Amino acid sequence: MISSQRALGRAILYLSIGCGVLGIPELTMRAALAADYKEAPSLAKEVAAGKLPPVAERLPTNPLVVKPVNSIGSYGGTWRQALVGASDGLLERTIGYTRLVRWDPQWTGVVPDVAESYSANSDGTVYTFKLRKGIKWSDGTPFTADDILFWYNDILMNKEITPAVPRWLRSGNDPVVVSKVDDETIQFSFKSPNGMLLYYLASNIGSDILAGSPAHYLKKFHKAYNPDVDQLVKAAGAPSWVALIQAKVGNWQSPDRWRDAARPVLDPWKLTVPYTGTTQVVAERNPYYFKVDPEGNQLPYIDRVTYDVMGDVQSVILKATNGGLDMQAQRLNSLETGMVLAAHREQGGYKLFKVQPAWSNGMLICLNQTVKNPVLRQVFQNKDFRIGLSLAINRDEINDILYAGQSRPYQAVPRPGTALYDEKLATQYTQFDVKAANAALDRTGFTKRDDQGYRIGPDGKRIAFSIDVQTARKDHIDALELIRKYWKAVGIDMQPKPIESSFAVARMLANDQEGLVWIGGGGYDFLGLLDPKWYFPYENQSAFGSAWGIYYQNPKDPNAEEPPAWAKKQQDLYTELLKTVSDEGKLALMRQILAITGEEFPVIGTDMDPDNYGVVKTNFHNVPDIMPDTAFYVTPGPTNPEQYFMK
Structure with a gap:
């Protein structure tokens, strides 16, 4: 078979x-x-x-x-x-990728789009965008800097429509200031450096700016411009004018903006x-x-x-x-x-x-080092414990059974061919070696076993825990069943816990999970820079240390917990990265972060996510052979x- x-x-x-x-x-x-x-x-x-x-x-x-x-x-x-x-994002991906700036096709950098050119000052606090003179909306109305100002003043900064300015458009608690230089020129200004702005503008969330910019159309749904807006609200069956204009503008996560054929587009x-x-x-x-x-x-x-x-x-x-x-x-x-x-x-x-997955890994195993159970916390925070479990996994068997031999053993690091790829980090602790696995687990001090061969933890009881896995990911469930067998052989009692995706996320955000498996992000350079949650405790979704991630986003959060020195060092490096304008500077800092990831080994990788495929008819042309x-x-x-x- x-x-x-x-x-x-x-x-x-x-x-x-x-x-x-x-x-x-x-x-x-x-x-x-x-x-x-x-x-x-x-x-x-x-x-x-x-x-x-x-x-x-x-x-x-x-x-x-x-x-x-x-x-x-x-x-x-x-x-x-x-x-x-009713929630498919295919339209956004295929007919909606229009931005001030966009990714180049190879995903090696940012290039102009609606903006004819762009520049940043030396410290990344002011970005200037020169719009194309004479560009028009799909109904023939001119698109100018005033449209961007409408989005800024009347959508983004209106607290009824946008209760909280998104993080990527803030300097700490201070929102971006958007100003008009002339009809074709706008500036985005920040109180402190924002080295990531262009990346965000080119990504999925960058669509929200232009979706909220056709001022000549959206003003009729805005109470500040149309005193009779309630008539439109009633006709649309919307609960309020705010709900109505939010639906017209939508966001990249919702198909609402595609429910209105009258909304002008670029x-x-x-x-x-x-x-x-x-x-x-x-x-x-x-x-x-x-x-x-x-x-x-x-x-x-x-x-x-x-x-x-x-x-x-x-x-x-x-x-x-x-x-x-x-x-x-x-x-x-x-x-x-x-x-x-x-x-x-x-x-x-x-x-x-x-279509080459941008993920670093087909399935990452995150043992929650900030788990609320103090015994498991002590066990999970022991690096030798994580190393031993990694060495006990037969990744070649997983590859053959689940990936038809198309994968390879891999840790949580960027993919080959990227600027951040590191062969040593990608392959460390991936060999299947039961003897070495037992030796690493013995170094933890958990050498005693019960009558069924399971190791005894610091509380005198069997080391036993569950790992949350999405019910929709049959491949992950099947992989965990194999891993349960591998870990039993070295004296560890792990039980897969299949749960619905939203429940798994809720448990992760509340720091309630003992362990979690998830697909591994950050496989491409820019994705690693934008979404580094599997490389260091970046946010509450960093499931190997959720409370540490919460600390990075908001140290005053009651669920936050100060991380150890190695993780704080990574957080400090990423804060510096966010302020760095040049791509070379950001990549250099990310390499330092990844070196610490490799040294501390917070996440256990399994196999690289194999390539996937799309279809293209033989009479359909100019589609590249490969795309991220x-x-x-x-x-x-x-x-x-x-x-x-x-x-």
Whole structure:
């Protein structure tokens, strides 16, 4: 059984995708002459009929030029996708990745988007963004610095709409100050350095600024501008004007902003059938989109994007294997699904592309060193105890049984190929060695055993604990059952505790878990910088030391607990990192943090999360063979879906 799984898993690597250099578009700032601009035939007809201005008048003075992945595209076609339920983020990922600044396709840095250029002062307290002159919303209304000011003054700083300014837009307790220099220039100012602002703007949360910026549309839902707003509230069936405008603006975690087809956007496609209980969501090309290809063709190439609303993931998989999806990775990106997709390529008329998980690990084991049980706390805080448990895990067997041989033993460190990769840290304590495991556990002093062979803890009782695991993660449950057997062999009584995801999170946030397993974040450089919770006690979600993480965010919190010196050193280094402007400086500080992680070994890794796959029809072009897969990168947004085309 294992050998057949391994063979099938390996087959995926060679079916249809190849292993060449990542061919993804570069963004340039060179614009064609206005006289050379071209447009989709459907828009040309509207111009001829007097319904639209000429394309040169719809584009900004300096449109962003996108170099296609493989070739200049052709206009037309409908991009078919599928989403699940009422909270799917697929629209945000595929037609909503528009930002002041964005990730480059390779996820190696930040590049301009709506902002034509940007700069920061030397200490990272003032960021200046030059907007593209002449850029317009999808309804033809000019987009200017006044729109950003509306978001700032009337959405972000309105305590009824935004009760608390998010952490990434604060200096301590002081919120960012946004000011207008001129119609095309805005500044973000902080009281203390903010070295991470550009990263946040380019990530998933950066969408919230532009979603709250179409002032000419949103003012009618704002009580400060419309004294008759209650009539709109009543017509919408909303509980208040605040709830109504919050729904119009939405946030990156909610599909609410996609329930209003009238809301203007700067995206390549605009809604025509919103996400409101229908069986299909539809978006059509934005005639005012601000990007062109190197030959002056206004993007996007594809006319329409549709999303069939499905009841479950299995329905999405079935639609893919029957050829009903043109290009999609979300809801398909698991190893098990990849095997199914590989087996039905000919039937579905598609090939596979690789979506490389941004996670450092398929499953991290976090023993809560701030657990409320004082005996377990003493046990878990002993590094030799954690080392012994790590050495007792047969990761190769887990890889064969659960990952079809496509993974490898791995600890909680960034992935190979990244600037922060460290082979020594990645592989330490990953060998399966029962003798060495017992030796490490003996060094803890817990050498006595009961009549069933389990080790006796400092209270004279068997060392026994549970590990929370999400019921939705069958692979984690299965892995923990194997690990329970491995640890029993070295005298440790661990019991998996499957619980629903929200309950697992609630227990973690309350520091109630004895142990927790979770997928390991921080696999790519920028993800590690943005979300370092598995590398040091960064927040209450750092499940290996939740109370220490709470201390870092708020030392006065009643649930906070001062961490040991090594963890405080990491916290101090990360505070310095947050104030550092240069990428090189941030990476250097992160290497110091990771060195301490390797030395203290707070989290036990298992196997690297293996590559996953998406489908792309054979007549669908300019999709890269490989792309990162995470909400922080907003997959596939940075690969420029506007340059995908069909023929």
